[in-house]
Amino acid sequence: MELREKELACEIVRDLLPLYVDGMVSDVSKKSIDNHLEHCTECSEIYHDMACHLEMETPSTEISDVKRFLNKTKKMYLLYGLGCLSFIAILICLIVDLAVNKGITWSLIAGSSCLFADSFLYTLSTCKKNKGCKAMAVISIGVLVLLSVIQITRYYLIGTGTFWLLRYGVPILLLWLCVLWLPVLARTFLKWNIWDCIALFLFLVIIGNYVTKLITGDYMWEDALHMQGFIGNALGEVIGIIIFGIIGRIEKWRK
Missing domain, CATH: 1.20.58 (Methane Monooxygenase Hydroxylase; Chain G, domain 1)
Structure with missing residues (x-):
């Protein structure tokens, strides 16, 4: 009978320990729990574990709040x-x-x-x-x-x-904003990796260079067929597209 009463008292105390650690129990309950902890080794160990865990958590929370501030x-x-x-x-x-x-x-x-x-x-x-x-x-x-x-x-x-604003400025601005916007949208909404976005950007840069020269009258579509014009306007970007495209495929395979 005494063993059952002790087990019952331990269960009650352990249920109240979280409130006891936080100081949320009444004075009468606090005295009863204090007396129990003085004579019960198991409940006393549980109490000390809870108290140590609370002490470890509180500084980390305060430190994170201070860092954010x-x-x-x-x-x-x-x-x-x-x-x-x-x-x-x-x-x-x-x-x-x-x-x-x-x-x-x-x-x-x-x-x-x-x-x-x-x-x-x-x-x-x-x-x-x-x-x-x-x-x-x-x-x-x-x-x-x-x-x-x-x-x-x-x-x-x-x-x-x-x-020159309406004739050259606005059309060229809209063109290059599209060049910048499309990779950003692909990254944000389609969740492309950064390497594929860079490859897309370089591809759009090739188109942007040709269209910009067409708007300003410095280029003709027939010049795009000449190898010299291609090397001067797009070779570096094509090499970059191949390199970053390969890196993008490797990143997808790893995932």
Whole structure:
């Protein structure tokens, strides 16, 4: 009978030990468990194991929280620092431009470039999901805005050059954005490995080079059939496609 009562007391104490370790039991229960642990070796060992495990887990959790806080703080100060430097640089360019040219000319281009760079770095630093697509979206919008600012500044404010934005700038920009976007989309949504994405990028670069020269009038389709033109425009990319394609196949076979 005494053995059964002891076993029953041990079971009750062991059920209450997690609450006892966390300090969640009443004073009466705490005294009863204290008395039991003084006389029961098995329950005392279980209690010490729980207490040691809790002590080992708590510092690691606190350390990880501190590390996350420090990393977030570093990013915050880095972004604030870049923002302040960009603001100072834009302000200096604006003052010099107004003093020398009596108006806003090249400082508009410099300011747009700083804002574009800051937006890109901010996206890379803060985005955790689909970082590639978000970075490409910033690049697409930023480059289009920057080209427009360059065109407006040179043609309308400075009065030099021709109006090339719609004839050459936008078509070439859209072409090369497609060259950049397609590997990123393949990587993000189709889950291609990085080597296949590089091979796809090099293949699109070949097409982009030919189409760019066609848009600018520096190339004719008949020139693509000449070996000299092929060597100058596509040989290096073809070699890269073969190398990275082979590496991509090896990576798939390993998996």
